[in-house]
Amino acid sequence: MNEEFLYYLWTYKLMNSKLKTTTGSDVIIHSPGQRNYDAGPDFFNAIIDIGPTKWAGNIEIHVNASDWFKHNHDRDNNYDNIIIHIVYNNDVSIKRKSGDIIPALELKNQFQKQFFKLYSKLVLSIDDISCSGELQNIKTITKIQWFERLAFDRLQNKSQKVQELLNTTNGDFFEVALQKIARSFGYSVNADAMEQLAKSIGHKIILKHSTNRLQLESLFFGASGLINNTQNGKYPTFIKTEYKYLKSKYKIKNSSNKVWKFMRMRPANFPTIRISQMSGVLYNISGDLTQLFELDDINKLRKLLSSKASKYWDTHYRFGNEVSSRVKKIGPTTIDIIILNTIMPLVFSYGKITGKQVYIDRVINWSSKIKPENNKITRKFKSLGVDTDNALDSQAIIELYNSYCKEKQCLKCMFGQKIISG
Incomplete structure (x- = not known):
C-alpha cells in the first residue's frame, strides 16, 4: 500500500x-x-x-x-x-x-480490493505504456475529454517557456517571439545558434529594415559569421558591404561561425538556407510579428510562412560553393511544424498575457486543421488502437506519454482512473 x-x-x-x-x-x-x-x-x-x-x-x-x-x-x-x-x-x-x-x-x-490490484498491475508494468492491453476498452467520450485537457496542458507547458524568456527581455513579447521563430528555423541542431543570432540583432533593428529583404539577409548573414572576405560575387559582396555599415550603426557583435553545424543533415536544412528563408518570412510580414497572430484562417498563416531562399541560394547551399539550380522553398510539413511548435505557443501565451480568449480559441482551431504528427510516440499509440485525427490529438498523446506514461502517473491519468475504477 x-x-x-x-x-x-x-x-x-x-x-x-x-x-x-x-x-x-x-x-x-x-x-x-x-x-x-x-x-x-x-x-x-x-x-x-x-x-x-x-x-x-x-x-x-x-x-x-x-x-x-x-x-x-x-x-x-x-x-x-x-x-x-x-x-x-x-x-x-x-x-x-x-x-x-x-x-x-x-x-x-x-x-474494493480489485482497485489496488489493478493499480499495482499498472504501475509495476515494465511496458512504457502500462495500460497498453486496456486502451481499446476506453470509451470514445473519455478519450475526447482527456485529449482536450492534455492538449491544453501541453500548450500551457510551452507557454511557460515563453514566460521564462519574457523575464530575460524585460517583458518584450516581440523580442521573445523573434527568438522563438528564429529557433524554429534552426531545428534541433542549430536551434541555439539561431536563437542567439536573433538575440544579437534584436526585434527593433529587424523592424527598421523589414521592408528590404537584402538588408535583412545582410544583418543575419553578417552577424552569423557565415560569410568572409574571400567570398566574391554580387550577392556576397552586397551582404558584406551592407553589413559593414549596419554593424557600425547598431554596434552588432558577430557570432562565431564555429557554432553552426552542417554535418549529418540534408543540405536543404543547412543554416545558410534557413537564414535566408527566415529573412523571407520577416519580409513577408514587414517585421510585424502580430500579423502571425491575427489570422483565423490557417491557410493565410501558412502563406505568410511560405518563403523561399533568395535567388543566390538556388545554386548554392553554402557561400562560394556552386551547385545545380534548385529553388529552396519551405515545405508544407515544415510550415505546419513551425506553426505547431512555435507560433501556436506564442499566440496562446499572447492570449494569456493580454487576457483575450480569442487568441487561445484561435490556437485550438488551428491545431484541429493541422495533420497529426507522425513520430515514435504517436506510432506507438496507433499500434495500440489509438488513432489521431489532427495535431490536437497528436499533441495530447505526446503530453500523455511524457507526463503520465513515462512517469507511471496512472492515478493522475483519466485512462488509468477509468481502468482502475471500472
Whole structure:
C-alpha cells in the first residue's frame, strides 16, 4: 500500500458508502478538498460530516497512523488543525497538542480490493505504456475529454517557456517571439545558434529594415559569421558591404561561425538556407510579428510562412560553393511544424498575457486543421488502437506519454482512473 493510492481513493470517493471513524461516528464526504502538492497537510478545504457535526478544513493521509510521527507532524503546528486523519492502518491514536484525539478513518476494509490490484498491475508494468492491453476498452467520450485537457496542458507547458524568456527581455513579447521563430528555423541542431543570432540583432533593428529583404539577409548573414572576405560575387559582396555599415550603426557583435553545424543533415536544412528563408518570412510580414497572430484562417498563416531562399541560394547551399539550380522553398510539413511548435505557443501565451480568449480559441482551431504528427510516440499509440485525427490529438498523446506514461502517473491519468475504477 502507498499514499498515492490512498490519495486517489479519497479524491474520487471510491470507498464504501457507509464510512465510520475508528470510534464509530458516521463520516459523510461532501467535498474531499483540494490536493496540496507543497508543504503542509495533503488536502485543503475539505468538507465532511463527522457524526452530527459538519467540518471544513484540512486532511492528512498516511498508510499507517504512526507515520504521523515518522514525518514529524507532531512537531509541526500546521498539522494540529486537521479535521480527520485518513489512514490505511490505524496502528496508533494521534492527539493534538491540546490532548484531544484527532478523528481517524481507517480505509483498510473500505474499498474494493480489485482497485489496488489493478493499480499495482499498472504501475509495476515494465511496458512504457502500462495500460497498453486496456486502451481499446476506453470509451470514445473519455478519450475526447482527456485529449482536450492534455492538449491544453501541453500548450500551457510551452507557454511557460515563453514566460521564462519574457523575464530575460524585460517583458518584450516581440523580442521573445523573434527568438522563438528564429529557433524554429534552426531545428534541433542549430536551434541555439539561431536563437542567439536573433538575440544579437534584436526585434527593433529587424523592424527598421523589414521592408528590404537584402538588408535583412545582410544583418543575419553578417552577424552569423557565415560569410568572409574571400567570398566574391554580387550577392556576397552586397551582404558584406551592407553589413559593414549596419554593424557600425547598431554596434552588432558577430557570432562565431564555429557554432553552426552542417554535418549529418540534408543540405536543404543547412543554416545558410534557413537564414535566408527566415529573412523571407520577416519580409513577408514587414517585421510585424502580430500579423502571425491575427489570422483565423490557417491557410493565410501558412502563406505568410511560405518563403523561399533568395535567388543566390538556388545554386548554392553554402557561400562560394556552386551547385545545380534548385529553388529552396519551405515545405508544407515544415510550415505546419513551425506553426505547431512555435507560433501556436506564442499566440496562446499572447492570449494569456493580454487576457483575450480569442487568441487561445484561435490556437485550438488551428491545431484541429493541422495533420497529426507522425513520430515514435504517436506510432506507438496507433499500434495500440489509438488513432489521431489532427495535431490536437497528436499533441495530447505526446503530453500523455511524457507526463503520465513515462512517469507511471496512472492515478493522475483519466485512462488509468477509468481502468482502475471500472
